[in-house]
Amino acid sequence: MKIGIVCYPTYGGSGVVATELGKALAKAGHEVHFITYSQPSRLDFFNENIYYHEVSVSSYPLFQYLPYESALASKIVDVVLNERLDLLHVHYAIPHASAAYLAKQILKSKGIHIPFITTLHGTDITLVGKDPSFEPVVTFSINESDGVTAVSESLKNDTYDEFEIVSKIEVIPNFIDLERFKKLRKDHFKIAICPNGEKLLMHTSNFRKVKRIEDVVHVFHKVNQKIPSKLLLVGDGPERTSIEMLCRELGVQQDVRFLGKLDVIEEVLSLADLFLLTSEKESFGLAALEAMACEVPIISSDAGGLPEVNINGVTGYVSKIGDTDDMAKNAISILEDDEVLARFKHNAHERAKEFDIANILPLYERYYEEVTAKS
Numbered sequence: 001m002k003i004g005i006v007c008y009p010t011y012g013g014s015g016v017v018a019t020e021l022g023k024a025l026a027k028a029g030h031e032v033h034f035i036t037y038s039q040p041s042r043l044d045f046f047n048e049n050i051y052y053h054e055v056s057v058s059s060y061p062l063f064q065y066l067p068y069e070s071a072l073a074s075k076i077v078d079v080v081l082n083e084r085l086d087l088l089h090v091h092y093a094i095p096h097a098s099a100a101y102l103a104k105q106i107l108k109s110k111g112i113h114i115p116f117i118t119t120l121h122g123t124d125i126t127l128v129g130k131d132p133s134f135e136p137v138v139t140f141s142i143n144e145s146d147g148v149t150a151v152s153e154s155l156k157n158d159t160y161d162e163f164e165i166v167s168k169i170e171v172i173p174n175f176i177d178l179e180r181f182k183k184l185r186k187d188h189f190k191i192a193i194c195p196n197g198e199k200l201l202m203h204t205s206n207f208r209k210v211k212r213i214e215d216v217v218h219v220f221h222k223v224n225q226k227i228p229s230k231l232l233l234v235g236d237g238p239e240r241t242s243i244e245m246l247c248r249e250l251g252v253q254q255d256v257r258f259l260g261k262l263d264v265i266e267e268v269l270s271l272a273d274l275f276l277l278t279s280e281k282e283s284f285g286l287a288a289l290e291a292m293a294c295e296v297p298i299i300s301s302d303a304g305g306l307p308e309v310n311i312n313g314v315t316g317y318v319s320k321i322g323d324t325d326d327m328a329k330n331a332i333s334i335l336e337d338d339e340v341l342a343r344f345k346h347n348a349h350e351r352a353k354e355f356d357i358a359n360i361l362p363l364y365e366r367y368y369e370e371v372t373a374k375s
């Protein structure tokens, strides 16, 4: 098929899923056209089936806000017409679903039919999308999509709860490339970070409020009092400064390292003994899945789709959002016994295998066929 993928090109979340899906589709022989405002960060290799179309928005003194959605719709029309696409797959509803709807209507006026699938990723529903300034457009464009997928059962249910959705939502979970995300032997790094054999805890995110990184630090503080340990914080974002201050207040700054944004996250994950994800909201938790693929058990909150990925008592533990005492207790119970730790690491890896891209790609391909056949 000739597929147009519309996404955010940024690190993390929906952009990563969209880019990895496009790469896998291209490897499977489909022609994939990325339509976005800059080169997706994970689009880092050449493949004869991958094309990239940049959306640029002309500025004009009248525009206090650049009309990206109009520019995107115009670019979609251009690409569909010139590349003769069969299908559009847009990731993250705002503003991609409404831009696709607009493009579809413009193309219809030219006698061309193009179906579009919207994949809901999380904050487009649970945070930003339900804001009254977006809700009517989000509801309308989801209902007008020819197909809708959500990355977890939890996100599907939230969508039905928060919006008046009449369409059927298909759950297709996120996936992982196990050839890339696997435990690598990096013993020399581990010795450099944990010179006295300390246990290594880790968290990666975009450092937004919704991640509750203060809980990560509180859990670490409690663990650190019982077990010699270090904490690696990977990523960057608005909360970084306040988290650094919290580390100083709690007196754990010597045991916490901030690594900033990293491309080769699997190398650092390979060093970790435990991954912490304490979010307030998390539709799926791709970061947790990446850790599990590198044989790292998870201590997580019970937000959104996290319990669908992290199986309580098997691949790690799930606690109520904000219950840092329970999280610390669970973390200690895993870390204090090497046999228990080894069992959780094994289980985490086994669970990650279920989300192998090889298992999930056919679900998307089948869905593409179903949607194009019926529309």
Ligand code: GMT
Residues within 6 Å of the ligand: 012, 013, 014, 015, 017, 092, 121, 122, 123, 124, 126, 151, 174, 206, 208, 210, 281, 282, 283, 284, 285, 286, 287, 304
């Ligand atoms: O986690 C983020 O803040 C980024 C965000 C996004 O929308 O790009 O991630 C969301 O999509 C990911 C991919 O489907 C999910 O793994 C994340 O759980 C989800 N984040 C939230 O729901 C907060």
